[in-house]
Amino acid sequence: MEKLREREHDFSAKLRQKSVVERLRQYITWQRAVRRSDDRAELPPFGPVSINLDLTSACNFRCPHCVDSGIINTGETLSLDAIKQSIDTLQKKGLLSVILIGGGEPTVHRDFEEIVRFIRNRGLQVGIATNGSRLERVEAVADLLQEGDWLRLSLDAAREDTFHKSHRPAGGITLRGILRNAQRVKKANPKISLGYSYVIVWEGIHMGGHELASNVGEVPEAVEKAREYSFDYISFKPCLLRLEGSGKESLFDPPDPAREARVISGIRESLLEAQARSGPDMKILKSVNLQAMMDGKLHELKNQPVTCHSQFFRTVLAPSGVFHCPAFRGVPQGRIASDDGYLDEEMFGRTQASLDASIRSFDARRECSVVVCFYHHVNWWIERFIESPRDVSEIEVVQDNNFFL
Numbered sequence: 001m002e003k004l005r006e007r008e009h010d011f012s013a014k015l016r017q018k019s020v021v022e023r024l025r026q027y028i029t030w031q032r033a034v035r036r037s038d039d040r041a042e043l044p045p046f047g048p049v050s051i052n053l054d055l056t057s058a059c060n061f062r063c064p065h066c067v068d069s070g071i072i073n074t075g076e077t078l079s080l081d082a083i084k085q086s087i088d089t090l091q092k093k094g095l096l097s098v099i100l101i102g103g104g105e106p107t108v109h110r111d112f113e114e115i116v117r118f119i120r121n122r123g124l125q126v127g128i129a130t131n132g133s134r135l136e137r138v139e140a141v142a143d144l145l146q147e148g149d150w151l152r153l154s155l156d157a158a159r160e161d162t163f164h165k166s167h168r169p170a171g172g173i174t175l176r177g178i179l180r181n182a183q184r185v186k187k188a189n190p191k192i193s194l195g196y197s198y199v200i201v202w203e204g205i206h207m208g209g210h211e212l213a214s215n216v217g218e219v220p221e222a223v224e225k226a227r228e229y230s231f232d233y234i235s236f237k238p239c240l241l242r243l244e245g246s247g248k249e250s251l252f253d254p255p256d257p258a259r260e261a262r263v264i265s266g267i268r269e270s271l272l273e274a275q276a277r278s279g280p281d282m283k284i285l286k287s288v289n290l291q292a293m294m295d296g297k298l299h300e301l302k303n304q305p306v307t308c309h310s311q312f313f314r315t316v317l318a319p320s321g322v323f324h325c326p327a328f329r330g331v332p333q334g335r336i337a338s339d340d341g342y343l344d345e346e347m348f349g350r351t352q353a354s355l356d357a358s359i360r361s362f363d364a365r366r367e368c369s370v371v372v373c374f375y376h377h378v379n380w381w382i383e384r385f386i387e388s389p390r391d392v393s394e395i396e397v398v399q400d401n402n403f404f405l
């Protein structure tokens with residue numbers, strides 16, 4: 001059986017994993033029936049493979065570049081009971097991984113440790129994206145994490161002053177302190193995959209009426225810091241913006257080829273130097289959209305098929321509701337249920353009915369024409385398969401490995 005080659009971004013291979021492929025086959029079969037206008041076609045009885053679980057909207061940093069700035073610190077949070085019940089329901093429907101991430105800062109949730117314990121004790125894979133301010137809470141549950149689980153720190157800087165400008169942390173928190181704590185967590189459990197996340201901010205980006213501090217020049221130093229403090233990888237991604245009016249995530253909108261070329265050449269130089277300075281053990285990852293930027297194919301990622309297939313395989317559960325896509329967190333067109341949408345079997349049924357309607361009616365070609373979509377490749381892969389004469393039994397199966405979508 002084929003192995004997953006590139007773990008992070010090859011979503012179509014992830015959907016072909018042994019534990020997932022059956023629902024991919026049923027989904028394709030269902031889509032074909034829908035397209036034949038077969039009235040008996042029912043959405044396959046599975047929930048998402050993977051969810052983004054936003055524990056709380058509360059955040060103790062004030063990052064000027066925050067793509068979620070419009071939905072943080074609203075006072076909303078998910079309760080421990082609701083989280084446990086929702087995960088229970090979803091696991092019965094095939095949930096395999098949980099990513100504790102956006103909106104606010106997961107580690108400020110009152111029950112953070114218990115939530116991680118609950119997820120891990122259920123045998124689900126877990127990923128944690130954090131600003132690193134409360135790593136002692138991660139350390140308290142570090143021994144539960146298994147091979148494949150990850151902890152990713154959103155640092156976005158290599159120097160103390162840039163770190164402060166780009167995060168405005170609550171008093172006393174320093175980049176050095178966070179890096180030391182991260183190293184301690186890694187030492188406590190070397191199985192955890194520890195990531196240094198770096199949003200690349202170039203000159204001329206304005207958010208909230210101010211120009212953001214550029215960190216392009218610090219990229220090589222960040223790679224050195226990541227190595228010095230025992231990170232397994234550093235991942236770079238471009239700074240996204242939410243468009244005024246629609247609230248959708250975007251990048252270089254409207255397009256500006258001359259500016260893009262200048263920005264890309266600066267980033268390329270920094271990344272080349274970073275590669276030259278990185279040791280053999282330091283993995284440098286580029287997000288799908290950064291890679292597309294470097295390859296001059298950014299605008300291709302804004303061209304989606306009409307149907308967004310990914311919404312069947314991963315969703316976002318947040319205090320403000322269930323969303324069909326991380327890029328539509330907090331955006332009304334992306335909301336398929338309220339925050340109790342997975343609480344029990346009955347609510348799950350209603351949420352799936354809403355998802356069914358969303359898959360049928362949400363026009364990704366139009367709605368996502370400004371979104372640089374992470375799921376572009378997998379959506380097209382599924383779309384082409386649906387429209388092909390191939391039988392679903394021909395889909396090649398990949399060994400189970402990584403269920404994060």
Ligand SMILES: C[S@@+](CC[C@H](N)C(=O)[O-])C[C@H]1O[C@@H](n2cnc3c(N)ncnc32)[C@H](O)[C@@H]1O
Pocket residue numbers: 059065066067068101102103104105106129130131132153154197199237238239240241
């Ligand atoms: C909004 S944060 C919330 C989770 C947690 N507080 C943290 O700091 O990781 C979730 C992710 O969004 C990323 N992010 C925030 N603003 C962004 C932007 N403008 N462009 C790209 N990624 C961004 C962060 O780097 C982080 O990895």
